[in-house]
Amino acid sequence: MDFKIAVIKGDGIGHEIIDETIKILNKIGKKYGHNFKYTEALAGGAAIDKTGTALPEETLNICRGTDALLFGAVGGPKWDNLPGRDRPEQGLLKLRKELGLYANLRPAVMFDELRRSCPLRGDIVEGGLDILIIRELTGGIYFGKKYTESDKAEDTMEYSRHEIERIAHIGFQTAQKRKGILTSVDKANVLETSRLWRKTFEEISPGYPDVTLNHMYVDNAAMQLVYNPKQFDVIATENMFGDILSDEAAMITGSIGLLPSAALGNNYGMYEPIHGSAPDIAGQGKANPIAAILSSAMMLKYSFNLPEEAENIENAVKKALAKGCRTSDIAMKNEKVSTTEEMGDIIALSL
Numbered sequence: 001m002d003f004k005i006a007v008i009k010g011d012g013i014g015h016e017i018i019d020e021t022i023k024i025l026n027k028i029g030k031k032y033g034h035n036f037k038y039t040e041a042l043a044g045g046a047a048i049d050k051t052g053t054a055l056p057e058e059t060l061n062i063c064r065g066t067d068a069l070l071f072g073a074v075g076g077p078k079w080d081n082l083p084g085r086d087r088p089e090q091g092l093l094k095l096r097k098e099l100g101l102y103a104n105l106r107p108a109v110m111f112d113e114l115r116r117s118c119p120l121r122g123d124i125v126e127g128g129l130d131i132l133i134i135r136e137l138t139g140g141i142y143f144g145k146k147y148t149e150s151d152k153a154e155d156t157m158e159y160s161r162h163e164i165e166r167i168a169h170i171g172f173q174t175a176q177k178r179k180g181i182l183t184s185v186d187k188a189n190v191l192e193t194s195r196l197w198r199k200t201f202e203e204i205s206p207g208y209p210d211v212t213l214n215h216m217y218v219d220n221a222a223m224q225l226v227y228n229p230k231q232f233d234v235i236a237t238e239n240m241f242g243d244i245l246s247d248e249a250a251m252i253t254g255s256i257g258l259l260p261s262a263a264l265g266n267n268y269g270m271y272e273p274i275h276g277s278a279p280d281i282a283g284q285g286k287a288n289p290i291a292a293i294l295s296s297a298m299m300l301k302y303s304f305n306l307p308e309e310a311e312n313i314e315n316a317v318k319k320a321l322a323k324g325c326r327t328s329d330i331a332m333k334n335e336k337v338s339t340t341e342e343m344g345d346i347i348a349l350s351l
């Protein structure tokens with residue numbers, strides 16, 4: 001079958017990790033008889049340099065004409081002094097908003113092979129970890145009214161019932177297919193948006209009697225993630241809390257370079273690692289491509305309905321780790337360090 005994929009490498013390590021991901025997809029295509037057709041598009045700093053804007057109209061048109069999007073990362077020190085609305089990150093935010101990608105699935109799964117890379121005590125993560133964070137992606141403080149003058153600035157957090165309801169349904173339905181435990185994370189002791197969030201989850205809960213709904217304040221959730229992460233099955237939370245908690249969850253599994261994501265809406269799916277452009281290691285072959293490669297597995301599963309092919313990629317990642325392949329972020333002292341490309345090669349060989 002033919003599948004059209006828009007590829008946005010972005011900035012920094014975005015290029016290196018997406019190149020490895022395409023290597024894997026091509027091999028999968030060959031193995032299963034699929035034809036993945038890629039169209040590259042610009043966003044972020046690279047787009048600013050070339051066109052003056054972080055999300056050119058042409059990029060949006062390319063994305064609207066494809067079956068799914070593969071995204072690397074955007075941003076970097078070169079563009080850090082631009083006014084907020086002109087920054088590379090705005091390209092990503094606008095893409096999410098324009099394509100209606102409101103639900104962001106961020107699975108934090110610990111590979112047995114990487115138990116030693118987890119910074120937590122062994123007994124805390126014994127038996128492994130499998131948490132799915134569902135982050136609301138097109139609302140909240142990221143997209144509320146903004147205001148700035150020389151001595152004062154404002155960001156507004158806004159949520160409508162509709163925005164919360166659609167995330168809640170995804171949270172409950174996802175929990176139904178897993179262990180049936182949904183933790184809604186908010187700050188309802190302080191924020192009006194969180195009180196509406198909690199009330200909405202409560203109202204929807206009776207429709208899912210097989211799911212246990214818990215509420216947790218975000219500060220406690222940050223603490224519980226390192227104290228007792230195994231209590232979590234599905235976490236549903238608003239945009240900024242989800243951004244922060246998913247970086248924390250990624251590190252618990254061993255590295256931020258491991259955590260993939262799917263940004264889903266009613267018409268499109270965009271697949272991106274949760275990490276950034278990592279300017280400190282860009283261009284040095286040090287980036288871990290696993291988060292991007294696992295994001296492509298999510299693409300096969302969610303956008304193309306190819307679960308067997310997706311599982312093949314996940315298993316190949318496990319095999320590469322079992323063979324001892326480690327990029328610098330997950331290598332222990334005295335372990336051989338592989339480059340981004342070597343990791344990609346070993347995963348490709350393991351398919």
Ligand SMILES: NC(=O)c1ccc[n+]([C@@H]2O[C@H](COP(=O)([O-])OP(=O)(O)OC[C@H]3O[C@@H](n4cnc5c(N)ncnc54)[C@H](O)[C@@H]3O)[C@@H](O)[C@H]2O)c1
Nearest residue numbers: 073074075076257274275276277278279280281287288329
């Ligand atoms: N989705 C995105 O495009 C995205 C996400 C986060 C940050 N950013 C942008 O990236 C830039 C850098 O931000 P930051 O430093 O806060 O976050 P970052 O995720 O880029 O890097 C944080 C740390 O993690 C390391 N790291 C990240 N990904 C890695 C990988 N795949 N393999 C090995 N190590 C990895 C980096 O070297 C760095 O030390 C900023 O401009 C930021 O806005 C973009």
Ligand SMILES: CC(C)[C@H](C(=O)O)[C@@H](O)C(=O)O
Nearest residue numbers: 075089092093243274275276
């Ligand atoms: C780059 C930034 C806009 C983005 C976010 O905050 O959503 C990133 O941190 C992420 O997690 O995808």
Ligand SMILES: [Mg+2]
Nearest residue numbers: 243244247274
């Ligand atoms: Mg983030």
